[in-house]
Amino acid sequence: MDDVRLMKGNEALAEASIRAGCQAYFGYPITPQSEILEYLTAEARQRGMIVLQAESEVAAINMVYGGAGAGARVMTTSSSPGISLMQEGLSYIAAAELPCLVVNVNRGGPGLGTIQPSQGDYFQAVKGGGHGDYHLIVLAPSSVQEMADFVFDAFDLADKYRNPAMILADGALGQMMEKVEFRQYDPAGHIPPKPWATTGKPASRERNIITSLHIQPEKMEEINLRLQEKYRVIREQEVRFEELDTEDADIVIVAYGLVARIAHRASQLARDEGIKAGVLRPITLFPFPTLPIRALAERVDGILVVEMNAGQMVEDVRLSVEGRTPVGFYGRMGGVIPSPEEVVDALKKLIAQKQPRHAEAY
Amino acid sequence: MDAVEITMTEEERQTLECVYERPGTLTDMRFHYCPGCGHSVVHRVLMEVVDELGIQEQTIGVAPVGCSVFAYHYLNIDMQEAAHGRASAVATAVKRIHPDRYVFSYQGDGDLAAIGTAETIHTANRGENILVVFINNAIYGMTGGQMAPTTLLGMKTSTSPAGRTVETAGFPLKITDMVAMLPGVAYATRQSVHTPNAVRQLKKALTKSFQYQKEKKGLCFVEVVSNCPSGWKMTPVEANHWLVEHMFPVYPPGDLKVPQ
Numbered sequence: 001m002d003d004v005r006l007m008k009g010n011e012a013l014a015e016a017s018i019r020a021g022c023q024a025y026f027g028y029p030i031t032p033q034s035e036i037l038e039y040l041t042a043e044a045r046q047r048g049m050i051v052l053q054a055e056s057e058v059a060a061i062n063m064v065y066g067g068a069g070a071g072a073r074v075m076t077t078s079s080s081p082g083i084s085l086m087q088e089g090l091s092y093i094a095a096a097e098l099p100c101l102v103v104n105v106n107r108g109g110p111g112l113g114t115i116q117p118s119q120g121d122y123f124q125a126v127k128g129g130g131h132g133d134y135h136l137i138v139l140a141p142s143s144v145q146e147m148a149d150f151v152f153d154a155f156d157l158a159d160k161y162r163n164p165a166m167i168l169a170d171g172a173l174g175q176m177m178e179k180v181e182f183r184q185y186d187p188a189g190h191i192p193p194k195p196w197a198t199t200g201k202p203a204s205r206e207r208n209i210i211t212s213l214h215i216q217p218e219k220m221e222e223i224n225l226r227l228q229e230k231y232r233v234i235r236e237q238e239v240r241f242e243e244l245d246t247e248d249a250d251i252v253i254v255a256y257g258l259v260a261r262i263a264h265r266a267s268q269l270a271r272d273e274g275i276k277a278g279v280l281r282p283i284t285l286f287p288f289p290t291l292p293i294r295a296l297a298e299r300v301d302g303i304l305v306v307e308m309n310a311g312q313m314v315e316d317v318r319l320s321v322e323g324r325t326p327v328g329f330y331g332r333m334g335g336v337i338p339s340p341e342e343v344v345d346a347l348k349k350l351i352a353q354k355q356p357r358h359a360e361a362y
Numbered sequence: 363m364d365a366v367e368i369t370m371t372e373e374e375r376q377t378l379e380c381v382y383e384r385p386g387t388l389t390d391m392r393f394h395y396c397p398g399c400g401h402s403v404v405h406r407v408l409m410e411v412v413d414e415l416g417i418q419e420q421t422i423g424v425a426p427v428g429c430s431v432f433a434y435h436y437l438n439i440d441m442q443e444a445a446h447g448r449a450s451a452v453a454t455a456v457k458r459i460h461p462d463r464y465v466f467s468y469q470g471d472g473d474l475a476a477i478g479t480a481e482t483i484h485t486a487n488r489g490e491n492i493l494v495v496f497i498n499n500a501i502y503g504m505t506g507g508q509m510a511p512t513t514l515l516g517m518k519t520s521t522s523p524a525g526r527t528v529e530t531a532g533f534p535l536k537i538t539d540m541v542a543m544l545p546g547v548a549y550a551t552r553q554s555v556h557t558p559n560a561v562r563q564l565k566k567a568l569t570k571s572f573q574y575q576k577e578k579k580g581l582c583f584v585e586v587v588s589n590c591p592s593g594w595k596m597t598p599v600e601a602n603h604w605l606v607e608h609m610f611p612v613y614p615p616g617d618l619k620v621p622q
Contacts, residue, residue, distance in 0.1 A: 050459070
C-alpha cells in the first residue's frame, strides 16, 4: 500500500502536515526537530506549501499569528528553548483565538540543557506557558504513527475551537523510525470557513480586526470569561486517553508519550511476577483525563506516575485522585529514558511502602 | 476657538462643490492622539492614499504596540494588532498568505528600532513586498516619555533626565539608513508632517510605495520624522520648530533609496 512508510517521527509529522492542508509553515532550526523544517522545505514547492525559515522562534510564532489571522491553516515546530521563546506569541494567539498548530519536540532542560528526550515542558504546555489565563489543546503522541495522526486531529481541534493546539512529543519520538500509515484526509472537508480573518475588507462586511487588546477591564473580563467557557467545553468533550490491562489491575501506572510504552512493558514484566499492573495513558494533556483517573483511583491500591522530568503531570494526577489512593512518582531527567526494569522496581517500592495517602515515593 | 455653525438649506448645500472630506477609508471615530501629534495626520494621509488608489478592499494593515496601538479603531480596513516589535513578522505572513493584497505595518521607534530590530532588518532583507511606515518621534510616547533608540544626544526624557549620553545609551539609531543598505529594500525615504508641503510629500511617497508593492519591487520603508508635544513637553508649534532645528540634522528628510 502506497501510504505505508518507514519514517522518522519528525518526517511523519511533516508529511502529515502537508496532507492536512497546512498552507504555511514558519520555523527556525533546533535539534532534535530540524528534520521537519528540512522535509517541508524540500517538499514545499511541488506541493504548494509556503515554508519560511524565520530569523528566530520569536519571529516564527508571530508569523504564525499573522498567517492564522489571515485565515490560513498554519503551523510551527520547535524544541524546548525555542518553545520558551514563543510563549509571548502563544499568549497573543490564544487571546486572539487563532487556530494553529505548534509542535514541541521536547528536549532536556533547563537552560540549553541537552538534545536528548525529555518531558520537562509539561507544565509549560498544559498550564498556559505564557502570560495570562489561557490554555493550549495539548496532544501527546507515543508512536511515529501518532506523530502523523495527531497532526490531523490537532488542526481540526484548533479550527473547531479557534484555539492554538500543541503536539507535545520528545526527542526520541522525533528521531526514531517506525511504520506509519497515512489516513485518507481531504482538507476541504475539514477546514471551516473563517469569516473573521483579515483577507481584505469587501464593502459588504464590517472590517475584521485580529487583536488581543481590550483596555476596559469589564471588556477584558468578558473576553476571559468567554475563553474560560471554551476551556470548560473542551474539558467536557475532548478528553482522550487509553487504558491498557486496567480491568483487573491492583496498581496502575499513569504515563504519557514515549514513557507510556515503557510503562506498558513494565506492567507486563510486573504481571510476570504476579503483580496485577495496568497503564492509563493520557492522550490529551489538556484537557487532562481527570475523571478516568479518579474512577481508577476508586478501585486500585495505588497509582505510580512515571515521567521524564522531576514530577510535573503527577500534580495533575494527585488533583484527580484527591487522596483516594496513594500516588507515587518515578522520573528520570536531563535526557535519560527510564527502563522498564526501573519502573517495575518503582512499582514494587510503592507497593512495599504501604504509604499513607498523599505520601510520595521517589 | 468655538465651532461655527453654518446654516443653509438643502438646495444651497447642493450648489456647493466638495473640496475636502473625510475619506471613507477612515472610520467615524475621533482620533485619541494628543493635540499636535503627527500620528493622526499620518493616519489620514495613509488612508487618503488607500482611498485615492481605490484599494480599500485589498489592503490589510498591521498595528504595533505604542501610541498607535489602536490604529485599527480609525483605519476602515482589515487589520491585525501585533505583539510589541513583531509587526513586520506578522505582515510578512499576511503578505505570503495573500500575495495579491496590499499589506503595511505601522510602527513607532521603540517598536521598530528597539524591541523589533531583528524583525525589521530580516523582513527588509527578505525583500517582503510590504510597506513599513515608521513613525520616529525619538521617544516612547505611550509609556510616558522614556528614551527611545532614536532619542537625540542630549535630549531629556524620563529615563535620560540629564539628557542622553553616548557613554550610557550609545548613539541615536539611524535604522532607515541601515535598512536602505539592504538589497531587499526597493524604496527607503524619510518624510515628515510638520508643514502642509511636507504632508503632500509624504502622500507622494506613500502613493509610490503602494505602486512599488503592486509591481513587487521589494520592501518600501517610509520613515516619518514626527513629534511628541506631550513627551517633549512643548506646545505643538514649539515641537514642530524643535523638530526642524534638532531632528532634521540627525534625520534629514529625503529619499535614501529609490527603485532602479
